Amino acid sequence: MLHMSTQTRDAEAAKAELCAEFPGWSMILTRDTGRWWAIRRPPPEGWRGVRAVTEVDADTSDLLRELLREVVEAERGAGL
Numbered sequence: 443m444l445h446m447s448t449q450t451r452d453a454e455a456a457k458a459e460l461c462a463e464f465p466g467w468s469m470i471l472t473r474d475t476g477r478w479w480a481i482r483r484p485p486p487e488g489w490r491g492v493r494a495v496t497e498v499d500a501d502t503s504d505l506l507r508e509l510l511r512e513v514v515e516a517e518r519g520a521g522l
Contacts (some may be wrong), residue, residue, distance in 0.1 A: 455502035464510050471503075478506040 458467045460480070470479040480498045495513045500506040 453503075458498075460503060460507060460510070463507070464514070467510065477501060478503050479508055480506055 453471050457471065460469045461467070464480065467480045467482045470481065471477075471480065478500050482496055483498060484494045495516075498506060498509045498513060500509055
């Protein structure tokens with residue numbers, strides 16, 4: 443029987459929440475450094491001349507959420 447640690451369950455829950463809030467992004471928690479990453483590919487139609495953010499990293503899931511919200515706001519401001 444496989445048992446997940448509380449820390450692993452918390453990380454999986456945080457990852458699921460981030461994926462739900464930011465569709466199109468893949469969330470990664472690195473085991474060796476404990477850093478959080480969000481990555482995505484640009485859409486096939488491009489970004490209409492706007493420089494796309496395709497990677498964001500942070501020390502915690504909460505900080506990653508804040509940074510991704512900033513990306514979303516900047517993209518909305520640019521009309522994406």
